[in-house]
Amino acid sequence: AAPHADPDCVFCRIVAGEIPADRVHEDDAVIAFRDLSPQAPLHVLVVPRAHSRDVRELAAEPALLAHVAEVAGRVAAEHSDDGDFRLIFNTGENAGQTVFHVHAHVLAGGTFAEGAM
Ligand code: 5GP
Numbered sequence: 001a002a003p004h005a006d007p008d009c010v011f012c013r014i015v016a017g018e019i020p021a022d023r024v025h026e027d028d029a030v031i032a033f034r035d036l037s038p039q040a041p042l043h044v045l046v047v048p049r050a051h052s053r054d055v056r057e058l059a060a061e062p063a064l065l066a067h068v069a070e071v072a073g074r075v076a077a078e079h080s081d082d083g084d085f086r087l088i089f090n091t092g093e094n095a096g097q098t099v100f101h102v103h104a105h106v107l108a109g110g111t112f113a114e115g116a117m
């Protein structure tokens, strides 16, 4: 198991290969896989392998946070027509976070209304 792997954390289990996922990228630091319930034509989650709770914790590791952003850009460039994307970190229950292993949503390929969330 990866360092700090939590057997009760669904994304730790995906990182460890215990739960299947449709991976579009993986490297030593992060994996990226398609969301089970896509909210846009391209909906990928970029997930650091090491468990941390949310982007507030991830911000303590700026190189890793920057790597998440860079992988998001690469995934969008490879899997959507124009390469444009939204990068969203739901942070805390009241913001809709349901999985408390930090992940960036990459949303692309949709028609996003101006000003919409
Ligand atoms: P949150 O609301 O925490 O920001 O987003 C969690 C996301 O993880 C949701 O969009 C949900 O569809 C996705 N998700 C939850 N469990 C799984 C899973 O086992 N596999 C995959 N591929 N996505 C998952």
Ligand code: ZN
Pocket: 006, 009, 010, 011, 012, 013, 050, 051, 052, 100, 101
């Ligand atoms: Zn975890």
